Amino acid sequence: MRIGQLSQRTGVSVRAIRHYDAFGLLGPVREANRYRSFMDSDVDRVQLIQLLLGVGFSLAEIRAHAPCWRNGTSSVLDPVPDAELRAFLTRKLAQLDQHIEALATVRSRLQERLDAHVSSEHSSVEHANHDITNAPVLKGAEG
Missing domain, CATH: 1.10.1660.10 (Multidrug-efflux Transporter Regulator; Chain: A; Domain 2)
Known part of the structure; x- marks a missing residue:
């Protein structure tokens, strides 16, 4: 090709x-x-x-x-890798483990921010709905 x-x-x-x-x-x-x-x-x-x-x-x-x-x-x-290759692979595995740990930390923090944002939005919507249903104009129209 x-x-x-x-x-x-x-x-x-x-x-x-x-x-x-x-x-x-x-x-x-x-x-x-x-x-x-x-x-x-x-x-x-x-x-x-x-x-x-x-x-x-x-x-x-x-x-x-x-x-x-x-x-x-x-x-x-x-x-059966030789000693130099084994040492290289061991170093790379340690670096990858550090990278994975850093990525997991970043992921966790992003998830926390998203959860807080979603929770805040949900709370705002509930509060707005409560305000609307308890508004004087709508209260008189219910009954």
């Missing part, structure tokens, strides 16, 4: 895909006309690169440890 097709299938810009390729994260075959030709597995690889970038990996880290993600997926890790 050509780079434009890979871009469409992954939602990643052609420019970013070229950057990943120049950085050595992709390995397209060059056709006789010099066009890059990507494989279906590159869709998974580009999506994995995006995922890893999104959670704080750098391109250098992804490239340095790319062999532990065979076939572009993170589901197949090398069975």
Whole structure:
């Protein structure tokens, strides 16, 4: 598949895909006309690169440890990583745990604000309804 097709299938810009390729994260075959030709597995690889970038990996880290993600997926890790890889993965897990904790805190605070806002709106509506039904004009019309 050509780079434009890979871009469409992954939602990643052609420019970013070229950057990943120049950085050595992709390995397209060059056709006789010099066009890059990507494989279906590159869709998974580009999506994995995006995922890893999104959670704080750098391109250098992804490239340095790319062999532990065979076939572009993170589901197949090398069975026995070396000490350097283990240390790297341990550091990244700790960073991810901190990020998850921070996200949970932000989520909790946003939920509290939303709940307070909804509660305030609900209270205002009840108060307004009470004022309307107890208005002198409506009180005389009830009976």
